[in-house]
């Protein structure tokens with residue numbers, strides 16, 4: 001925590017995005033997390049990604065539950081909408097917001113505790129619903145906010161700060177998400193911004209529920225020897241399956257890529273994710289391949305990062321529910337509330 | 352790249368732009384903090400240690416520190432460093448107990464100082480506490496040199512001069528006023544152990560145009576200012592032309608207004624961007640309604656019936672590219688009437704009194720051959736400093752020359768090598784007080800530079816010596832000190848502690864920090880978080896970091912020394928530490944008669 005605010009200083013030669021905003025315009029309140037927390041690093045990546053994508057602040061809605069991770073939305077884009085909900089209930093509140101205004105860009109931030117323990121049910125169902133959002137899990141293997149108890153993502157055998165080992169099996173976020181039918185699953189590391197930022201952008205561009213699991217070391221309770229979520233451990237065992245580049249619809253694809261090394265994944269809006277393959281045998285468009293690959297690397301002692309699975313063809317919530325094409329706020333009052341007679345008419349058809 | 356060697360005092364010194372820019376290396380941010388704490392006397396003493404004349408310089412210093420100030424690079428004006436120096440001087444308490452004193456027992460060595468300008472006085476300041484017997488010869492009846500009789504009293508009141516000169520003379524310097532040295536040979540024969548020549552650059556340049564010697568109303572600027580200072584001249588005509596547009600011209604035009612001139616024009620040969628005068632001196636002159644006329648090259652003095660009528664000028668036109676004149680052309684001619692003309696086109700040194708067979712070599716321009724480090728002439732034991740050494744500069748340079756010359760004289764008198772000089776010393780001390788507490792005001796203050804208040808125009812000209820600048824009031828001072836970025840509170844990096852969490856990179860409000868794979872300098876700078884805008888500013892590169900082998904890079908250019916990187920760092924890999932630089936002076940070379948109560952660095 002820091003007491004003086006990061007000052008705003010207008011320097012010569014500051015860059016501006018399409019909206020004329022500087023990167024600093026995408027900042028939020030001063031972080032109250034511990035100095036060095038991975039979550040803050042992810043916040044910085046979000047700021048950069050949203051600025052580069054020229055997301056209009058009023059188009060953005062930031063959602064979260066409870067935890068240090070869930071405090072993140074306060075620290076970026078102060079001009080956006082947001083809701084800091086109850087523990088593990090971020091997906092429901094996000095669903096409500098997006099149901100009402102489908103044009104919003106929804107960024108939900110959760111933690112491994114928030115999503116894999118109390119909110120595990122909500123996590124599964126928002127995936128099934130394929131709600132159009134970026135669902136970010138800032139994964140540190142502990143309940144940071146309540147002082148470092150093991151979370152469900154803690155690896156068996158890893159130790160807590162005072163030395164006791166975790167004896168329970170862990171929930172593998174990405175494998176769980178893929179097997180539950182998620183349409184976009186990626187994993188990254190707070191300390192690998194080069195990979196993380198394009199993944200954030202791709203996840204936002206993805207028309208459905210994009211799960212982004214990001215290792216985010218808790219410097220205070222889980223950065224010791226014996227932890228498998230420390231800066232040092234993650235760096236040592238990281239295996240980058242691929243790196244991604246998001247090419248926006250209007251942009252020309254200028255990157256040269258060789259067959260077999262780069263995999264273009266086209267998105268419905270005409271944008272394209274260019275996957276730079278590191279591991280040639282890995283195919284992120286196949287569910288069995290993805291799950292098999294993850295398991296194989298886990299046995300070899302590696303944590304795989306990159307875009308692990310993507311399927312752009314599955315319908316998102318509004319398409320499944322056949323809802324109105326416009327946000328509710330844009331509908332005429334008569335259409336939104338057609339009155340008692342219309343209800344009677346409707347009920348007739350259901351008899 | 353290899354790790355930057357931050358143990359070399361130059362690295363952190365260069366980060367303190369003002370101190371780096373100051374010829375005498377005054378510890379500016381340190382004294383500004385002391386002022387902020389209301390410790391005016393301490394602030395004065397920090398100044399005096401380096402620049403000897405804080406009250407004088409707080410008014411009239413050429414202030415090379417201000418264009419250098421980091422604050423000025425951030426789309427703003429520099430900190431009013433000079434004005435704050437005056438605040439320290441104006442509000443200081445009794446310093447008598449803190450001034451250097453000469454020991455009762457002398458060291459037996461005699462030094463002659465010629466000319467009582469700032470250069471000689473500062474030499475005496477450094478040598479008297481070491482037991483030297485210093486004798487000062489001054490042609491005029493008072494001490495101070497050009498500070499006394501060329502810088503007008505409305506910029507520098509005589510009381511301020513008297514006080515700071517007396518601090519030195521009262522240590523027991525023997526002064527012979529009205530004693531012009533007419534022969535160096537004669538002086539050499541008197542058996543001094545060393546001689547310091549501080550006679551300045553006393554000859555104003557001539558403008559040899561038709562009519563120059565046909566009127567009594569054409570003056571050489573520095574001579575004219577001198578005769579005004581000594582009250583030999585107390586009036587001038589209504590219409591005055593000043594030729595030249597340097598700082599002397601500014602003093603001449605403003606002095607004219609105080610002697611009855613109503614219409615003063617400063618005539619410049621070139622466009623404004625080529626003016627030699629400092630911006631603030633031009634502003635002050637223009638505030639007094641002096642007209643500055645550009646692109647007029649003097650052609651001739653027009654004399655009718657033995658009386659000066661005016662001057663003709665050629666109208667100039669220039670082709671300028673990138674601040675350089677590529678072509679020039681005369682497009683016409685104009686006559687401008689006037690009653691008096693003052694020539695202010697420069698000065699040079701002249702030494703008719705130094706015989707040329709004494710082993711003191713002169714170059715083709717009749718300038719003495721002087722060593723730039725030791726200030727010794729080609730004759731051992733004879734030293735030059737101030738304007739006499741390398742031509743006209745300013746007071747602060749004269750002081751720095753004097754410090755160096757004093758070291759040389761001290762070494763010379765002990766038969767020690769002059770070139771064997773002590774290096775500057777660097778001392779770093781953490782400024783951490785507690786969890787989020789630093790012993791300096793680290794938050795960035797966006798306030799704009801405070802404006803110096805002036806005596807109103809209506810009451811400015813009635814007395815020749817009315818000081819125009821009023822000094823900062825308490826509130827202006829309180830605001831201006833907060834503008835200082837504390838560039839001497841350095842970001843010091845402990846490579847082995849960094850866990851590469853990026854916290855410092857993200858919090859830095861000016862994007863100075865980057866963690867990148869190492870590389871060659873030209874290529875590495877391309878990959879930093881923010882573009883390198885000032886390649887001359889220092890760049891810090893760490894060792895390879897232990898987790899990824901990348902390096903921490905800091906571009907010092909825009910660092911505002913807010914300390915946020917250090918606050919955010921979970922491992923205290925960054926710390927904020929005061930860099931105290933000690934630039935050796937004569938006393939640091941040891942005293943021949945044991946410890947003397949010489950100046951001690953009191954801060955840090």
Ligand SMILES: Cc1cc2nc3c(=O)[nH]c(=O)nc-3n(C[C@H](O)[C@H](O)[C@H](O)COP(=O)(O)OP(=O)(O)OC[C@H]3O[C@@H](n4cnc5c(N)ncnc54)[C@H](O)[C@@H]3O)c2cc1C
Nearest residue numbers: 466468469470490496497531532550551737738744745746
């Ligand atoms: C009009 C004007 C305005 C200036 N304004 C500023 C300003 O605002 N700020 C600034 O920093 N600088 C200013 N300067 C420059 C500054 O005054 C000089 O650079 C500085 O005074 C040089 O100091 P010095 O000790 O070398 O010589 P000087 O100050 O010139 O002193 C030399 C002394 O030696 C004496 N002397 C000369 N020959 C002999 C001899 N043979 N025997 C005995 N005595 C002798 C002279 O009488 C004089 O007292 C200004 C200069 C001028 C001309």
Ligand SMILES: Cc1ncc(C[n+]2csc(CCOP(=O)(O)OP(=O)(O)O)c2C)c(N)n1
Nearest residue numbers: 067068069087111112113114142143144145
């Ligand atoms: C209903 C409810 N149960 C329990 C808690 C206590 N609690 C607060 S945060 C938290 C865990 C947060 O862990 P995680 O989501 O991993 O966030 P982190 O702090 O590690 O970023 C718990 C159990 C709560 N606030 N509300």
Ligand code: SF4
Nearest residue numbers: 034037068144218219
């Ligand atoms: S307790 Fe851990 S997760 Fe919470 S802010 Fe501190 S470092 Fe981050």
Ligand code: SF4
Nearest residue numbers: 859910911913914916
């Ligand atoms: S002190 Fe640190 S955070 Fe502040 S501007 Fe300098 S490098 Fe950046």
Ligand code: SF4
Nearest residue numbers: 849850852853855920
């Ligand atoms: S905050 Fe400290 S540990 Fe983190 S990257 Fe910066 S220097 Fe390294």
Ligand SMILES: [Mg+2]
Nearest residue numbers: 111112140142
């Ligand atoms: Mg957690």
